[in-house]
Amino acid sequence: MKASKSAVDLIISFEGLRLDAYRDPGPGTPTIGYGTTVYPNGTKVKVGDGISANEASEFLAFDVDKFAAGVSAHVAGRTLTQNQFDALVSLAYNIGLGAFAGSTLLKKLKGGDTAGAGAQILVWNKAVVHGVKQVVPGLKRRREAERALFLKKSAPPATTAATLIGPSAQPGAAAGATHAPGAVAVPGKNYLLLTRTAGTDKGLTLLQLTYVKDGRSKAHILVYSGTSRHQVFRKGANSQMGSLEPLPEGRWFVHDIRWKDGRDNYTGTFFNPGIGPVTIPLDFKGPGATARAAIEMHIDANRASNPGTAGCVGVRSVADFTTLVTWLRDTDPRGLFVDYGLGSCPNP
Incomplete structure (x- = not known):
């Protein structure tokens, strides 16, 4: 599956845009743009880097495609709605594909417990801050937004006269x-x-x-x-x-x-x-x-x-x-x- 605009909008709303590299307040990983830590060419972001808004957008598109492909591979064989998939892409974008692959959420999803998988999204609301693992308000809000999207019914795609070019x-x-x-x-x-x-x-x-x-x-x-x-x-x-x-x-x-x-x-x-x-x-x-x-x-x-x-x-x-x-x-x-x-x- 491909991530839709809902996934991109959700990621942007919580990642924000930073054109100068900074250290993530949790693990301290150098980050830039909309949460990019590794450039498309494989080079890691380093403090002191600077990019344009256009570059940030292309890096975001590359990263979203990468995480969507990773989530697709891990949920192969399961039927997901677009909203469920988008929520998982946003989650994986934030916690990493490694953490997603080893999560209880994925185990429940593969076992057919979709409701349990949705509830597991809320578990990922903690980070190590000043050496102490604790609930982070921003992560809590993001997990709640992702779970809400996961539970939202996906409407069939519709094309209206207001959006057509023909x-x-x-x-x-x-x-x-x-x-x-x-x-x-x-x-x-x-x-x-x-x-x-x-x-x-x-x-x-x-x-x-x-x-x-x-x-x-x-x-x-x-x-x-x-x-x-x-x-x-x-x-x-x-x-x-x-x-x-x-x-x-x-x-x-x-x-x-x-x-x-x-x-x-x-x-x-x-x-x-x-x-x-x-x-x-x-x-x-x-x-x-x-x-x-x-x-x-x-x-x-x-x-x-x-x-x-x-x-x-x-x-x-x-x-x-x-x-x-x-x-x-x-x-x-x-x-x-x-x-x-x-x-x-x-x-x-």
């Missing part, structure tokens, strides 16, 4: 209308194309994001991807998680727009400090596979102070993002073709 999300569409890519009968092909330009912006290579409608280029905006120190363009198979480089060349699937505080709200709550109030997730579809994950298209919320992204497509202004949304609502293009001239981008 024609069924247009004003007047029926609320709750389902969405299917290619639902509009338009001759030719509709897609997005991302290519390099010779221009730069604050040390970042400017990329041209073009809207192709009915096989013809209709409009474009300039965007960027990656951090200024990591402007290396690679094919999917050669692009590593945590590299902070631009998203790799290839074909990507464009998912529905996600609004934090409702459709067309560009001034609402941010998903996190590096991502604004709206984002569009992307999935790599080839050729082959890539280690990159958590790639999205979003407004670069830190553009004024710390421009760049951890690999996402960074849109430089609300006006440009509004233009992008207009394209998506026009013909619902679901393909993003990233072509850096490396020879691996398939034909649309």
Whole structure:
């Protein structure tokens, strides 16, 4: 199983964001970002390290995937709801996969005692503080939140008109209308194309994001991807998680727009400090596979102070993002073709 947004939100709410490394008040482990102790490349965090909010977000995505994979392996053979799984991922993220693997909670879960497993979440509310093992208020609150999520019924996934990017999300569409890519009968092909330009912006290579409608280029905006120190363009198979480089060349699937505080709200709550109030997730579809994950298209919320992204497509202004949304609502293009001239981008 994969962790959902509920797991990520729960982890963020208790871990908080620290851009300078600090020692965890319990075991004293150097920690940074949203609770990261080991970088994706295997290097341990050390006191004195500093990262950007974008880097923290990519490290979080890597860590959540890692812990989700670990929990999945340990609960193999058991059927869990999404909420139960998300609660266990948050728990494992905090106590470690080793502790989770040896826990009474896991034994009860494997034995079919789901209620007993849920109750065991509350046991993990202690830490050694000043040499004494004691209940820590923050851990107590986190365990209670995780158990509440574990016990919460998981609703089936639903797509509403407020979150769709396709024609069924247009004003007047029926609320709750389902969405299917290619639902509009338009001759030719509709897609997005991302290519390099010779221009730069604050040390970042400017990329041209073009809207192709009915096989013809209709409009474009300039965007960027990656951090200024990591402007290396690679094919999917050669692009590593945590590299902070631009998203790799290839074909990507464009998912529905996600609004934090409702459709067309560009001034609402941010998903996190590096991502604004709206984002569009992307999935790599080839050729082959890539280690990159958590790639999205979003407004670069830190553009004024710390421009760049951890690999996402960074849109430089609300006006440009509004233009992008207009394209998506026009013909619902679901393909993003990233072509850096490396020879691996398939034909649309």
